[in-house]
Amino acid sequence: MEVKPVKGTHDILGADIILYQRIEDALAKTAHTYGYLEFRTPIIEHTELFSRSVGDSSDIVRKEMYTFLDKGNRSLTLRPELTAGIIRTIVNNKLYASQDFPIKASYIGPAFRYERPQAGRFRQFSQFGVEAVGLDSHLIDVEVISLGYNALKSLNFIDITLKINTLGDDESRNNYREALRAYFSEHIKDMCSDCKERLKINPLRILDCKVEEDQKIIKQAPRIQDYLTSDSKERFSKTVNLLDSLKIKFDLDENLVRGLDYYSEVVFEYHYISRDGKSFGALGAGGHYSHLVEELGGPNLAGVGLSFGIERLAQVVENEKLLFDAFPFLAFYIMPIGDVNIEKVYELNEKIHRLGYPSEMAYESKSLKALFKKAEKRSALFAILIGDEELEKEVLTIKNLRTKEQTSVALADFDNVANNIVEEELVELNEER
């Protein structure tokens, strides 16, 4: 019987990969312009890395990780996100020793979560993100938010909704958590079972419950603003003001909390609603963290980071046709005619490869009808026809597949001619678009 791909995983084949490459290039380039270079860390890590960073109270750690014992009886986990690995490597390599802060890293690669697949959500998915560690300032918080915003712009996104909120520092958060706990304890008997569970684990998470009856209770709940320390309050208003002067639009969302336990101070999400009203949840999200580095065995350094879901971006980019120029093509498709010496044709094919033009040949001579169809399927710009006549006279018959013009070119001149006609044709194509 046929072996199927694992649930929630997908193959991306041939031409479809071009969209992903375009997106990944654009994201990496934006990160680069802000001074972030890629860190590439392993896909498997010790389970403990995630229980300590993402947090035991998070859904991710409690029920969504691919965890297994290896042959040495170590508990390992396929990473459910990439931040933890980045912080671990910063600690392991003592990148903080030079005191040259912030340490900037970007990352891109697969992550795994055991969830039910649905729109924009898979069990294997890819994340792109950045982390800035060691500088505890609203400046770097804003830089990361802005980087994400511009990354989306570079993919031609318009109408991005940036939601932001602050969770405050430790003191703010502790006070607020206690206030919430006290408040919800009185009302919990009327609330949904998930909220009952959240009250025990992390009362902050009750705030983004969507059950209607619960919403009424949540509206009356204590608000984070009233529990922020003056430091946190000031930091958040500086953040907001700077975003304003950068002309980055945002919505304050007091109920925005995050499912990962390590966040404090500013948190944010990028949302996009397509023209047909479809949403894939957040395209990207991030926030500031105060204790993550210390928790993973490093010094007491703060950080800020964000991440995007590549598949979600790809789906929107494709649905909304945000990128136009991503199509594959061959410069030349070589057609052997009749019982021409196929080895000679192959030699020419090889020669064109070496000149650097994407080209392909038909490996056997067929009806011209069939050969032209193949050329069209590959979006070739030109066909090169070679039969006995051409070989004898040492010429090539080159046909422009768009205009149907056909010329005969001496084999010796091919290098020069190829360069000119390909350039010209690309210019023409771009003008047409």
Added chain:
RNA sequence: GCGAUCGUGGUGAAGUGGUUAACACAUCUGGCUGUGAACCAGACAUUCGUGGUUUCGAUUCCCAUCGUUCGCCCCA
């Protein structure tokens, strides 16, 4: 973890307790020995996700299982 939905060729799909399993597109061959159309004639599912049950007989009913798509939860 919960709820719904759907699984028939390379693709889109119709259909029925007993059929040669329609139709269309794509592909291949020939009509037409070196120029992409159209047309015509052919070819193309040892079979209807997998396993089992009922039945004289199952692609069709039933059960299970795997997978798809979508929603909840949560998340990127």
